[in-house]
Amino acid sequence: MRRYNQGGEEIRTIEVAPSLSIALLPVERADIVPAFFRDDPERDENAFQPFLTRAEASEGRGKTAPAAYRAWLSGRMAAKAAAALLWGGPPGDQEIRKNSEGRPDLYRPGLTAGPERPRGWLSISHTRGAAAAVVSRREPVGVDLERADRPVKASMARWAFTGPERRLAEEFSDAGGYLALWCAREAAAKCWGRALLNHLDSVRAARVDRERGLVVVDWLGPPTARAEAEIMVYDEFMLALAFPAEAPAGKIRAEIWPHE
Numbered sequence: 001m002r003r004y005n006q007g008g009e010e011i012r013t014i015e016v017a018p019s020l021s022i023a024l025l026p027v028e029r030a031d032i033v034p035a036f037f038r039d040d041p042e043r044d045e046n047a048f049q050p051f052l053t054r055a056e057a058s059e060g061r062g063k064t065a066p067a068a069y070r071a072w073l074s075g076r077m078a079a080k081a082a083a084a085l086l087w088g089g090p091p092g093d094q095e096i097r098k099n100s101e102g103r104p105d106l107y108r109p110g111l112t113a114g115p116e117r118p119r120g121w122l123s124i125s126h127t128r129g130a131a132a133a134v135v136s137r138r139e140p141v142g143v144d145l146e147r148a149d150r151p152v153k154a155s156m157a158r159w160a161f162t163g164p165e166r167r168l169a170e171e172f173s174d175a176g177g178y179l180a181l182w183c184a185r186e187a188a189a190k191c192w193g194r195a196l197l198n199h200l201d202s203v204r205a206a207r208v209d210r211e212r213g214l215v216v217v218d219w220l221g222p223p224t225a226r227a228e229a230e231i232m233v234y235d236e237f238m239l240a241l242a243f244p245a246e247a248p249a250g251k252i253r254a255e256i257w258p259h260e
C-alpha cells in the first residue's frame, strides 16, 4: 500500500470555495477526482449549509445523531468539491440523491429523478474527522475510508473473512492487512452499487498485488464481476479506491450503468 502525507509533494490541496478546502488523492486514471475532506470540529455547522440543496438539507435534518450528521455533511462537502472540479460550476450546483440500495448519485438540483439520468458516478465514505468522495466520468467507482489504526479483532476477522482471505490479509501486510482487505471489499461493493454488510458472502478478496498496492475483489454473482481496489494510507487514514476490472453482465450491469 502506498503512503502519503499532508503537505507531501504528491498531494495537492485546493480551496474549492471559502472554507472548503480538499486534498486531491493521487490516482493514475483520467476523468476521476478523488477528494479528501478533513473536518474541523471548530467549524460552525452553518458553514456547510450554502452547499446543500433544499432536498439535501431536508435529508440531513433526518440525521438525529450529531456525529452521524457531521459525517454526512463532510461526505457532501467532499462529493460536491470533487464534482465541481470534474464538471466545473460552484460546489452547490449538484444534488446528491440516493437510489433504493443507498448508492449516492449526482443530479442537477431542482429536477425530479423521473427520466433524468445521474451524472457520472459518485462514491462517498466517512469516518471520524474526515470524508472521502470520488467522482468519475466514465466508469463506476467505490471508496472506503477508515482510520488506519482501527483494530480488527480476531473474532471480527473470523466472522468477516474466509480462510483464504485471512491468508491474503497476512500476505498483504503484517500490520493493517485485515483493514486493507475490508476497505477493498467495501469499496468494491460500493462500486457495484452494493452495501458490503448486505452482501458479505458475495464480495470476496481474491488476490493481492503488492507491487501495484491493490486487492482484486470478486462479486460472486450470478453473474460474476471483478474489481480492483487500490489501497493507500494518507496521514492517519486508510483508503481504498475501487474500479471495475471487467464489465459486469446482466442485472448488476443494468443496476450500475443506469446512466447508459
Ligand SMILES: CC(C)(COP(=O)(O)OP(=O)(O)OC[C@H]1O[C@@H](n2cnc3c(N)ncnc32)[C@H](O)[C@@H]1OP(=O)(O)O)[C@@H](O)C(=O)NCCC(=O)NCCS
Residues within 6 Å of the ligand: 071, 072, 075, 101, 102, 103, 104, 123, 124, 125, 126, 127, 143, 144, 145, 146, 150, 151, 152, 179, 182, 186, 189, 190, 191, 192, 193, 194, 195, 196, 197, 198
Ligand atoms: C452501508 C455501508 C456501505 C456503510 O459503510 P460504512 O463503512 O459504515 O460507512 P461509509 O462512510 O464507508 O459509507 C457510507 C456511504 O456508503 C454509501 N452507500 C450506502 N449504500 C450504498 C450502496 N448500495 N452502493 C454504493 N454506496 C453506498 C453512501 O454514500 C453512504 O454515505 P451517505 O449516507 O453519507 O451518503 C455498509 O457496507 C456497512 O454498514 N459497513 C459496515 C462498516 C463496518 O462495520 N466496518 C468495519 C471495519 S473493520
